[in-house]
Amino acid sequence: MATPGHVSGQALPNRVIPALGLLALALVWLMELGTIQPNRIVPGTGHGLLSAVGWLGAGLVTGALAGAIVLSFLSLRRRYWLLLGVVGLSLALMPLLLDVFALRHLPENAPYARSSIGAGFWCLLFLLSLMLIEILGRLRAGRSLQLMLLVVIATSWLLLLGAEGLESLSLVREFNARPDQFEQALRTHLALAFGAVAISAVVAFLLALKMIRSPGWQRPILGAVSFLQTIPSLAVFGLLIAPLSALSSAFPALQSLGIRGIGWAPAVLALIAYSLLPMVRNTYVAINGVPEHLVDAGRGMGMTERQLFLQVRLPLALPVIIEGVRITTIQAIGLTAVAALIGAGGFGGFIFQGLGEAAMDLVLLGALPTIGLALLADALLTMLAASLRPTPATT
């Protein structure tokens, strides 16, 4: 059925998917899918796949994984699309497993009892995601397909998690206990990370211009910003406390602005310091890397230096500058979580509070959104950079 030549690459058996599928099968059967806890702190009793979701659920999970393995061996022309269907649907419906688990095992009339997600579920999620990445790679899927798939899976998760059966899930419980705090943390986290990125973008732009105008500055500026990047975040936060509190006690006006040794002020300063290296380096390389013949062409058309900069150099440099913004943003989102240690707020607050109280679900409530934000920023900025990339006239 496969015509030799253009589908031959597709018809070769794929070894990656069976490897991932077998590993997933083994782990999902060997590890605990979920735990039931009588209350927040007491350790719970774990349930394996069969005990957690019964024969039907276990059969469906096994069937989906086995189906994916078998499909990857068949030499069907459309098998990657079929695989995409199987794996995508499994991923989208995964919360149902938790739903069934809670329905089967949660004791009645126990308002503090909660179900939590076990290692088996996380492994299944991870391996299915890897399979999805592999399939999308083989299909050479475009951005739009990837985005659509992501939206479908995310919507399905949100709908299923919002449904009634899952309010016993400990993660949902933790969220429901503090929806306002969560919103506040989200707002603080975004404000800190994006505020720092925005400020450092402006500073980095000026520094990069300085480096281009006077090349003598190149070494000292790059040296200084890479020195800043080397110092661990905890040390930078720590080192900023003493000078900032000295400043604020010397100038009470600063204190009324909220600038103190702890809080948002040292956090933003440290985040800016960290953001400078990727930002300066990328901006400099981007603007400097614009081919000189293109600039000459503009000059020949009678453009002024200002026009040359704004209409030739900057648009051509923009994708690489955005790449710098992407690296910086991801880094800033992660570091903002650490900044919670010096009282800056954000999702890190949940993480460290949870670690302090040994309440693991609170840790998850902080860690998962942080990861989500980083992945989201990565996806959006990659797309932005791709859409700004000029399409070459040749090739």
Added chain:
Amino acid sequence: MRVWLPPFLLILLLCGLSLAMPMLEPVFHWMQPDKQSVIYDRDSFLFLLQNHLMLVGISAAVGTVAAVAGGIIATRRSGRDFLPLISQVASIGQTFPPVAVLALAVPVLGFGEAPILVALILYGLLPILRNTLAGIEGINPAVREAGLGMGMSPLQVLVRVELPLAGRVILAGIRTSVTINIATAAIGSTVGARTLGDPVIAGLVNGNTAYVLQGAILIGLLALTADSLFEALERTWERKVSPTATVA
């Protein structure tokens, strides 16, 4: 060997300061006159430094072996199928913030040194893996062909041609990995590892700026020392292994 002078001096400074921190008591007293104790004394600084170094060292060693092995397997003909997935994972994995990875390790593995070590190894693997792939893939195929044409076995081509040529890029990956892990290990003291982050965390909890400063200075120095060591190592590598590729 002038390149080895800065790391040598920094190592001396780091060890000296870890030993002599209690002697600086008057300075910290002057900074914080209202506190009774101004020198962190729950553990000696030398012990914390040692523990911090051990965590970073083990994770770097295990991570390097695993990542380089993985990179080599994925670039052989028999492992080529896995190459796209592995390189995707290496780049997507790095978007995960290290703190979040550290925090996720605790619910799965519990508190203490072991979960931190696992998190450090897994996270530290990614930059090394990525650079190993980039380094080996970046070699001109003609060079490999030339090696085979000279009658080298595939293993000899790997050991004598590919790895030396990719070495500098791999070394840069290890440097990134160690830099990140020194920072992450410091945060690790919030999940029960005893590292140089301890004085910082203790100081933040008790509002004792002197503790914070002591921890922060030593962590910063440690990071600078490691960085300058790698700088010297990279320079030496450049001169010894690939004398023609002097332009970085």
